[in-house]
Amino acid sequence: MASNQLAEAILSNSLSQVTFHLDAGTSVDSKFDSKCLHILDQLTGAEDAEDDEDEDTEDVPGHVKVALYSTLGFAYPLHLAVVNLYHSVKERALYDSALRILDLLLTRGADTSKCSKWLILCNISGWNWSPFVSDAKSYTPLDLALFFKRHPICVYKAETHAVMEAAIKWIQKKAKKSPTAPIKTVPVVAEVAAAWKSLLCSEEFSDVSFQCSDGVSLPSHRNILAAASPYFATALNGQWSEVSSGTWKPSYPSTIIRPILELIYTGKVPQDFFNEDPLMLFNCASEYDIKPAIKLATNACIQKLGVSNVKPTLQAAHLHHSTKIKIACFRFVQSNATRVLTDARFMTLAQEYPELWSELTKAISSNDNENASRKRSRAE
Numbered sequence: 412m413a414s415n416q417l418a419e420a421i422l423s424n425s426l427s428q429v430t431f432h433l434d435a436g437t438s439v440d441s442k443f444d445s446k447c448l449h450i451l452d453q454l455t456g457a458e459d460a461e462d463d464e465d466e467d468t469e470d471v472p473g474h475v476k477v478a479l480y481s482t483l484g485f486a487y488p489l490h491l492a493v494v495n496l497y498h499s500v501k502e503r504a505l506y507d508s509a510l511r512i513l514d515l516l517l518t519r520g521a522d523t524s525k526c527s528k529w530l531i532l533c534n535i536s537g538w539n540w541s542p543f544v545s546d547a548k549s550y551t552p553l554d555l556a557l558f559f560k561r562h563p564i565c566v567y568k569a570e571t572h573a574v575m576e577a578a579i580k581w582i583q584k585k586a587k588k589s590p591t592a593p594i595k596t597v598p599v600v601a602e603v604a605a606a607w608k609s610l611l612c613s614e615e616f617s618d619v620s621f622q623c624s625d626g627v628s629l630p631s632h633r634n635i636l637a638a639a640s641p642y643f644a645t646a647l648n649g650q651w652s653e654v655s656s657g658t659w660k661p662s663y664p665s666t667i668i669r670p671i672l673e674l675i676y677t678g679k680v681p682q683d684f685f686n687e688d689p690l691m692l693f694n695c696a697s698e699y700d701i702k703p704a705i706k707l708a709t710n711a712c713i714q715k716l717g718v719s720n721v722k723p724t725l726q727a728a729h730l731h732h733s734t735k736i737k738i739a740c741f742r743f744v745q746s747n748a749t750r751v752l753t754d755a756r757f758m759t760l761a762q763e764y765p766e767l768w769s770e771l772t773k774a775i776s777s778n779d780n781e782n783a784s785r786k787r788s789r790a791e
Contacts (some may be wrong), residue, residue: 418443421491422477424499426511431710435680439519444485477532486527488516489552489582494532496578497559500570513578523586526550553582604677610635611676612669619647620658621672627665631672639675642700663695671696671704680707689715690724697731713739718750722757729767741774748775 417437420428433439477486477494492513499505517523527550530543543550543558556578563571610616610632617630636643646653653659661668670684671692684692689711696704712724713736721740728736744751751757761768 415443417441417488418491421488421512422495424495424505424508424512426508426515427710427714429512429515431714433515433519434706434710435685436678439488439516439521440525441488442485443487443491444479477530479530484527484530486530487521487525487552489513489521489523489525490527490530490555492516493552493555493559493578494530496556496574497532497564497571500564500567500574506570506574510574510577510581514581517581517585521585523553523582524551527555530555553579553586556582608677611673618657621665621668622658622660623665623668624662625664625666629665629668629672635675640699640701642698661695663691667691667695671699671701674704674707675701685711690720690727693733693736694727694731697727697733709733709735712736716740716743718747718754718757721751722760725760725767725771726764729764737770738774741771744771745775 417429417432418441420432477491479485492509496506496509496513499509527543530550532543543555556575560572560575560579563575612629612631614630617632619631619633619636621629621631623629633643633647637647638644666683666687670681670687673679673681674684684707689708692704693708693712696708712727716724716739721743724736725740727733728740760771
């Protein structure tokens with residue numbers, strides 16, 4: 412499911428979603444198989460796509476960018492990033508975002524030597540689909556970028572060449588930095604992972620209990636909490652009343668506490684983690700200084716920014732010193748000034764948090780000056 416969502420995020424050209432899923436633990440080298448991508452036969456009813464590569468297949472839906480020859484095929488994130496880049500050359504804003512997605516995957520360590528022979532490129536200008544054919548017969552992301560450079564979109568030849576050339580240089584640069592194959596890691600034995608998971612909310616050997624605000628009690632273990640959080644490491648070594656009683660009374664419901672505990676105990680992001688209130692998750696994770704949860708909740712807060720929640724989100728960012736969320740809020744306010752700055756609830760921020768209001772106005776003013784400077788430079 413997670414790899415499927417990463418594939419969708421790449422092909423929808425959403426940098427924030429790609430970042431979100433990578434931060435959530437989805438591998439940068441996920442293998443996208445028939446569960447994640449379309450199968451050409453299922454789209455067109457073609458019996459032998461490879462033999463009919465010059466045929467126009469009008470039945471391929473317009474939204475499909477990439478498919479596989481068969482259920483045996485697969486592709487990797489870098490391949491999909493190059494496909495997304497090709498489909499984004501028509502607009503500067505689109506291919507800027509697509510390039511940033513490619514750069515993100517490379518920065519996160521995506522393997523440039525991964526091969527995908529079974530790729531079909533769909534809805535390419537001039538024909539409906541065409542198999543990815545590599546002269547080098549290695550079928551790497553670099554080969555795919557070269558393939559696209561040789562087959563530019565008809566009315567965007569210059570743009571296609573320029574964008575693919577940038578992609579080629581970036582991939583080559585990454586490949587030079589990683590001349591040897593990546594070190595293979597040994598996966599954790601399933602029984603070990605299951606043992607840790609069995610401790611989650613188990614009363615056996617529990618010496619701490621979270622009495623959540625909704626009345627639900629969640630057993631936990633002080634040594635695990637202390638290892639995961641500097642806050643708990645300090646608190647559980649102190650003279651706090653919670654230490655002697657073994658009872659912690661957070662101001663958050665169990666729907667917030669349990670997903671964070673699951674992340675601590677299993678190292679995996681719970682399926683329902685992102686269904687909860689991201690701002691409450693951020694506040695809870697920040698209060699208890701649980702860094703993986705802070706990182707995930709930060710990205711979730713930014714994704715869910717809206718007129719109705721930008722004020723409390725900005726206040727939380729100020730309280731917990733989150734520069735990333737602050738900057739996102741500042742940009743959101745600037746981009747939606749007409750709606751945000753006419754909201755009476757938001758405008759009370761000036762009196763309630765004068766220091767934060769000053770930061771906001773300075774950031775907006777600075778961005779306005781930069782934009783004006785860019786416009787003057789283009790005009791000259």
